[in-house]
Amino acid sequence: MHKFVKGAAVAFFSLAIVACSSKPDEEELLAGKQSPEELYSQARNSMELGNFSKAVKTLEALDSKYPFGPYKTQVQLDLIYAYYKQADTANAIANIDRFLKLNPTHPDADYVTYMRGLVNMQADSYMLHELLHIDRTDRDPQNAKDAFKDFAKLLKAYPDSKYAADARQRMQYLKNRLASYAIKVAEYYVKMDAWSAAAVRAQTVLESYSDTPYVEQALAIMAEAYGKLGQNELKQHVLMVMKANYPDNEMLKQD
Numbered sequence: 001m002h003k004f005v006k007g008a009a010v011a012f013f014s015l016a017i018v019a020c021s022s023k024p025d026e027e028e029l030l031a032g033k034q035s036p037e038e039l040y041s042q043a044r045n046s047m048e049l050g051n052f053s054k055a056v057k058t059l060e061a062l063d064s065k066y067p068f069g070p071y072k073t074q075v076q077l078d079l080i081y082a083y084y085k086q087a088d089t090a091n092a093i094a095n096i097d098r099f100l101k102l103n104p105t106h107p108d109a110d111y112v113t114y115m116r117g118l119v120n121m122q123a124d125s126y127m128l129h130e131l132l133h134i135d136r137t138d139r140d141p142q143n144a145k146d147a148f149k150d151f152a153k154l155l156k157a158y159p160d161s162k163y164a165a166d167a168r169q170r171m172q173y174l175k176n177r178l179a180s181y182a183i184k185v186a187e188y189y190v191k192m193d194a195w196s197a198a199a200v201r202a203q204t205v206l207e208s209y210s211d212t213p214y215v216e217q218a219l220a221i222m223a224e225a226y227g228k229l230g231q232n233e234l235k236q237h238v239l240m241v242m243k244a245n246y247p248d249n250e251m252l253k254q255d
Contacts, residue, residue, distance in 0.1 A: 025104045036069040052085040080115055089123040117150035136141035148174040179209035186221045199225035216246045
């Protein structure tokens, strides 16, 4: 079986080269007399040229016209990748879930699970903000959470998968993203004098993201919040942890 989509999927972002030819009309493709081989050849050529819009049209037509044809499985795999390249989250996730439901033991199930993580991770990212170095870590992290779960599922079900190492790296990135979001929320609560909520949100960083660079900030927020709440015993405990791990923190010099 041709594995066109697998090798290319490892890259998180890549630039698509849009071909000059016009998009094929799906009705024409369905009404045409092309064989499955001819249609799939067209789709593959479009993908290799980076014209994923044209590839999607051809693959969708092939899937509709020959749902039980010789390329049915590869068509689904290619559609998932083509939707991903177009940032079409809804269709990508729908096809991924359909594939896994119908083919739970397929040899490419690990790849499809990995792709689910990539699609959700892509949905969480804002390329323009990243290019302009605009901090938007305060945005809703639901897609990041979903991506983390997808990669965790991959590692649990397929620990020896060729995608496992990359998934682990992405999970660390996502942990940092989620920890940063938790800090942003905690800081917002601090500004609103909602000290109990600030302490609880900061504590989630210690509980769930203790291997990220945001632990020191979380401890500082907790210490300040406990102080404002009059919970001096809890504050002193947090300060002890800070002294042991972050002795140069400014809060320790003030206390």
